[in-house]
Amino acid sequence: MWEALQYEFMRNALAAGILVSVVCGVIGTLVVVNRIVFISGGIAHAAYGGIGLAFYAGIPPTLGAALFSMAVAMIMGAVSFRNRHRADTIIGVLWAVGMAVGIILIDLTPGYRVDLMSYLFGSILAVPLGDLWFMLPMDLLICLTVFAFYKEFIAMSFDEEFAFVVGIPVKILYFTLLGMIALAVVMIIRVVGLILVIALLTIPPYIAEKYTHTLGKMMVLSSFLGIAFTVVGLWLSYQYDLTSGATIILVAGTAFFLSAFSDRIKKGTSGAKD
Known part of the structure; x- marks a missing residue:
């Protein structure tokens, strides 16, 4: 891997993977605990309409995808x-x-x-430096928003009725979450593409949930797992000349099945002891 990092495109790819992993850890955790994976998938795939609109109108694809995803997210949220x-x-x-x-x-x-x-399967190895400067403020915006309203997101995620009763603006928070998902999707598209967005949003939080007991710790562990999957996936794709986005998801998928398999073994062992 160190040999590969002498190339600028690999350094950019690694930086993009880390930035995306952080946002996936934070937003993916909220997606999983709020059970809105299907909505996230809808936002991700509908984003392709924004990409098509951007090329047709002659504007940057990232801007088109962001605006279109945001609009679709608000419609889905209202519905x-x-x-x-x-x-x-x-x-x-x-x-x-x-x-x-x-x-x-x-x-x-x-x-x-x-x-x-x-756009369907990602092009992390082609991420330019300019896109990294777009990803960084998006990362900061999403992380700071979640940090600022952390207690409110906890209340909404685990007891929506209680959140209503104590006066938390659940509707505004819900639409804010969908807006952040739309921004996250635009970032993730550059790394793994539209088809594989859901895997990167959901697999790290799913695994992290088993080993943590608070939302914050789940976000942190999810982010580290995403970084690990990205680094290993990039190294494998470089070593064996594979499609990087798909390789990253296969690494994450392997971890998912190993985690599920270990759970079955633990249950079988505890059942045998009983």
């Missing part, structure tokens, strides 16, 4: 907050329509054909 029984259907429709709009707009963009694979 899920008012009518949770039907929210999954509408989210599924927005998920599909967002991707379809992106593909059609790219088809209609004259004289240019974007590489779909780089």
Whole structure:
């Protein structure tokens, strides 16, 4: 790995992976404990509509994805907050329509054909220095927001009715969380792509939840796990000439199954003792 770091693109890739891992640890924890993985997936895939709109309008793809993701997140939030029984259907429709709009707009963009694979499966090795300067303030904004309203997020995540009773603005917090998910998704797309966003958002928190007892510790451990998966995935992709985003997710997936397998062994052992 040290040999690979002599190249600027590998240093940029490692920095991008660390920044994304931190935001995934923080936001992914809130996604898991609030059980809004499906909404997060809808936001992530609908973001492709923003990418298509950006190429068609001639604006930066990151800006287009951020604005479109934010708009879709607010729509999904309104739907899920008012009518949770039907929210999954509408989210599924927005998920599909967002991707379809992106593909059609790219088809209609004259004289240019974007590489779909780089957005669907990520292109961490092609992250320029400019994107890192975009990711850093996004990381700080998300982390500072969660830190500032940490107690309120705990109340909303674990006892929503209590949060309402004591006067916590649950609706505003919920929409704030969805907005932060939209910003996080734009960052993650550069690393692992639209298709694999959910894995990086959910696998580290899922594993961390088993070894922690507070939301803060879960966020910290999730971030470190994400960094570990990213570093190992980058090293394997460099050593064996593999697609980096997919390799990172396979490393995370392997850790997920090992964690689940160890749980079964522990349960089997404790059952045998009883």
